[in-house]
């Protein structure tokens with residue numbers, strides 16, 4: 362049985378699969394506040410603040426102030442806090458992993474965010490630290506895996522979802538790049554298998570133009586969240602919120618008939 366994301370004890374989007382998440386990728390505090398307000402007005406179910414795009418990431422006070430301004434602009438829409446590591450498709454930053462986790466701790470303690478995303482490929486001690494701090498602050502932890510070059514073999518896709526669950530994730534996420542349509546098909550198959558066998562929600566997408574279909578139909582295969590563009594995309598293949606919403610409505614009608 363696929364599981365919806367649960368934030369603050371409540372299923373996101375009333376339990377609809379997938380819920381819609383829009384990324385925020387501004388570099389400056391002013392641009393971020395503006396982006397957050399503009400994107401929140403489009404009413405996604407969740408905002409993702411990609412803090413690796415934020416130029417002030419090495420200044421904890423600046424990040425906390427920005428987190429507060431995002432929370433205010435979000436007008437009740439929960440915020441997922443993500444520093445995407447460069448080797449998994451994120452921006453270069455001037456922090457080492459211990460400093461990133463100290464930032465996660467400070468932001469988690471600030472009461473401005475609803476969930477955290479951390480890559481499962483980090484050293485076990487770092488993943489354990491992310492797990493411990495998010496649990497201590499009562500925040501769900503997404504453990505994620507990204508490959509911006511290729512789609513791993515089926516066994517590895519299955520193993521990534523399993524690994525996230527074994528590491529104690531509240532949500533398992535896999536985003537991979539297809540090189541052919543068969544890769545897109547395999548990613549959807551792995552999504553379905555993971556959503557049926559794991560006790561936690563799964564999020565999965567195939568990136569780029571070839572994979573764009575997964576951002577619309579992924580929920581049918583058990584993906585709990587799709588990333589859609591509010592103002593700016595954070596990964597190739599993302600589709601505008603209004604278009605995603607329209608497609609989901611069609612699928613919802615067709616599949617519940």
Ligand SMILES: O=C1C[C@@](O)(C(=O)O)C[C@@H](O)[C@@H]1O
Nearest residue numbers: 384443536566568588595596
């Ligand atoms: O991991 C993901 C998924 C993503 O890479 C995508 O392809 O939509 C976009 C990222 O912002 C997010 O953190």
